Amino acid sequence: MNIVNARLRRREGWFTLVLDDGIIKAITPQSAMLAPHEGDLDAQGGLVIPPLVEPHIHLDATLTAGEPAWNMSGTLFEGIERWGQRKATITHEDTKRRAHATIGMLRDHGIQHVRTHVDVTDPTLAALKAMLEVKDEARHLIDLQIVAFPQEGIESFPQGRALMEQAVEMGADVVGGIPHFENTREQGVSSVKFLMELAERTGCLVDVHCDETDDAQSRFLEVLAEETRVRGMGARVTASHTVAMGSYDNAYCSKLFRLLKRAGLSFVSCPTESIHLQGRFDTWPKRRGVTRVAELDRAGLNVCFGQDSIKDPWYPLGNGNILRVLDAGLHICHMMGYDDLKRSLDFVTDNSARAMNLGDNYGLCEGRPANLVVLDAPDDYEVVRRQAKARYSVRHGKVILRREPETLHYV
Numbered sequence: 001m002n003i004v005n006a007r008l009r010r011r012e013g014w015f016t017l018v019l020d021d022g023i024i025k026a027i028t029p030q031s032a033m034l035a036p037h038e039g040d041l042d043a044q045g046g047l048v049i050p051p052l053v054e055p056h057i058h059l060d061a062t063l064t065a066g067e068p069a070w071n072m073s074g075t076l077f078e079g080i081e082r083w084g085q086r087k088a089t090i091t092h093e094d095t096k097r098r099a100h101a102t103i104g105m106l107r108d109h110g111i112q113h114v115r116t117h118v119d120v121t122d123p124t125l126a127a128l129k130a131m132l133e134v135k136d137e138a139r140h141l142i143d144l145q146i147v148a149f150p151q152e153g154i155e156s157f158p159q160g161r162a163l164m165e166q167a168v169e170m171g172a173d174v175v176g177g178i179p180h181f182e183n184t185r186e187q188g189v190s191s192v193k194f195l196m197e198l199a200e201r202t203g204c205l206v207d208v209h210c211d212e213t214d215d216a217q218s219r220f221l222e223v224l225a226e227e228t229r230v231r232g233m234g235a236r237v238t239a240s241h242t243v244a245m246g247s248y249d250n251a252y253c254s255k256l257f258r259l260l261k262r263a264g265l266s267f268v269s270c271p272t273e274s275i276h277l278q279g280r281f282d283t284w285p286k287r288r289g290v291t292r293v294a295e296l297d298r299a300g301l302n303v304c305f306g307q308d309s310i311k312d313p314w315y316p317l318g319n320g321n322i323l324r325v326l327d328a329g330l331h332i333c334h335m336m337g338y339d340d341l342k343r344s345l346d347f348v349t350d351n352s353a354r355a356m357n358l359g360d361n362y363g364l365c366e367g368r369p370a371n372l373v374v375l376d377a378p379d380d381y382e383v384v385r386r387q388a389k390a391r392y393s394v395r396h397g398k399v400i401l402r403r404e405p406e407t408l409h410y411v
Contacts, residue, residue: 001397004034006043007378008364009345017048019370022396026366041392041399047375047383049345050363051112051393052322053352056207056240056268056306058149059099059116059134060127061086065311076212076277079314080151080181086313087122095130100138102310105320107141107401110373110390114142115207115306115356117149117176120167121157132171141400145356147207149176154194155187161194168202175199177208179220180244188220196227199236205357206237207268211244214278214287218244222256225263234264238355240306242267242291243274253292257299266355267301269293270308271329273315293333294340304351305329322348323387330384338381345380370397376405 003017014033018026036042064086065071071078099116106114118131128148135144148167154160154177168175177195179188192208199206206228211218221242228237245253269291278289296303305325309315326348330336335344353362361369377388393401 001039001041002037003041003043003048003372003374003394004036005030005045006048006374007045008048009380014045015048017364017372019394019397022370024364024366024368024370027364041374041394043374043391045378046391047378047380047388048364049349049373049375050353051371051373051395052110052348053113053304053356054106054111054307054322055115055238055304055352055355056270056308057102057114057116058118058309058312059102059114060095060118060131061312061314062102062310063098063312065313065316070316071313073280074276075280076314079277079312082313083119083151087119090126092126092130095127096134099131099134102320103134103138103142105310107393108390109321109323110375110393110401111320111322112142112371112393112395113353113356113358113362115145115147115174117147117207117209118172119151120148120163120172121150121152121160123159123163125163125167125170128167128170128172141395143361145173145205146171147174147176148172149209150178150191153178153182153187154191156181156183164195164198168198168204172204174205174207175202176206177210178212179208179223180211180213180215180218181209189223192220192223192227196224196231196233200231200233204236206233208237208239210239210242212241212274212277213244214247214281214289215244216247216249221245222259225256225259225265228265229259229263236357237263237265238268239265240268241270241274243278243289245291246278246287246289253295257295260296260301261299266351267291267293267296267303268306268352268355269303269329269333270306270325271332272318272325273308275328275332276315288332290332293329294335302351302354303347304355305347306352321387323384327384327387341381341384343380344384371395
């Protein structure tokens with residue numbers, strides 16, 4: 001199959017992509033727009049990119065908002081309380097049904113790579129068992145990484161360490177953590193050291209919910225970064241949220257950034273979630289509650305955006321559209337200059353793939369998997385401005401989504 005009349009990021013003109021046996025065989029420039037042959041996909045000047053990436057979501061919790069009660073305060077902590085109530089009623093099929101429904105939403109928006117955090121503070125590990133089945137059942141649509149996420153803590157939850165070990169043995173790809181939610185700072189530090197040792201020993205990746213609080217004294221990121229540095233694991237470690245960084249003073253951040261650059265870890269910000277959950281204890285002025293995305297990016301650190309939640313106890317909205325989150329993130333993080341806008345897709349494609357350590361399994365290069373999306377806009381700026389839709393989504397060289405152009409009638 002060929003894709004003709006494609007635009008590519010950071011390149012001028014039109015291109016033909018030759019796909020064969022699930023691989024990108026060739027990418028060749030065109031001197032002009034071409035008439036497509038039978039069997040070709042005509043991009044019609046639309047941007048062709050590798051698939052959009054969702055680096056941070058909780059598939060086990062999606063579509064549960066209001067069950068059994070809504071989070072009325074809008075705080076992270078009430079969200080955890082409401083989730084604890086809902087978790088008591090979860091069944092295997094319930095988890096799978098909601099996860100598959102959410103994966104369908106992600107597919108519809110051109111996402112093919114997903115990292116989901118799964119709550120393992122449950123002696124039965126029911127959600128993990130269900131998600132491992134979903135991972136296999138949905139492999140024709142997405143590549144799914146599963147994080148063993150200790151929602152209620154590692155050190156603060158009974159048998160927390162044993163449950164993390166068991167989750168990895170069962171097949172979790174990534175070791176998670178939540179040090180700011182542990183009962184004491186000492187337990188938070190201990191949890192980081194434990195999870196890093198577990199990941200190093202088992203070869204897993206790491207993705208830690210880190211300092212998801214407005215408390216400027218929550219400084220577990222420095223602990224995670226130093227553990228990452230001394231173990232040489234930068235390419236495998238991600239710090240999610242880090243919203244306390246938005247409350248740190250500049251003097252401390254100057255020192256912190258030196259360590260972060262030496263550690264080489266990645267960052268995920270979930271801007272729509274953070275601006276909703278944080279600042280809840282402020283009167284005025286109210287903090288945005290988002291990490292220093294622009295500053296991390298300017299410092300050469302890898303940072304990307306994630307959705308985090310879709311209609312769950314922490315966030316009542318969401319529809320699977322990562323471009324919606326990109327748009328909001330650019331606004332919230334003061335990244336609306338044209339230089340940022342014209343490369344904005346980095347934050348939902350290449351940077352996200354790097355955070356997920358996808359390597360040669362991702363990207364528009366000859367010899368790589370024929371996984372790609374054709375958008376109905378010609379470049380990054382127009383994609384985010386128009387909130388462009390995926391016209392085609394191609395996976396392993398086969399079309400898995402085809403969207404007909406919208407037709408408007410004026411009367």
